[in-house]
Amino acid sequence: MLLFRSEQHIDRWCQQWNRPHGGTLSLVQGWKLARLWYGDRLSPDWRPKTVAEAEMVFREVGLVGEFWKLSE
Numbered sequence: 001m002l003l004f005r006s007e008q009h010i011d012r013w014c015q016q017w018n019r020p021h022g023g024t025l026s027l028v029q030g031w032k033l034a035r036l037w038y039g040d041r042l043s044p045d046w047r048p049k050t051v052a053e054a055e056m057v058f059r060e061v062g063l064v065g066e067f068w069k070l071s072e
Contacts, residue, residue: 023067032061
């Protein structure tokens with residue numbers, strides 16, 4: 001994970017390193033994602049998320065678009 005201060009900073013970094021502009025999320029979205037993704041990790045009933053469950057978590061955090069799709 002890389003942290004940037006603006007979309008322009010991301011664009012400059014991508015151009016400098018010849019990398020595609022992937023998915024981005026705000027710090028608030030990152031915090032929400034971490035809580036939803038790992039919130040039950042210590043539960044004895046924990047199990048890995050299915051693809052559908054993972055995509056639902058992404059949508060709940062506001063991470064939408066092709067980058068965040070896990071299924072075909």
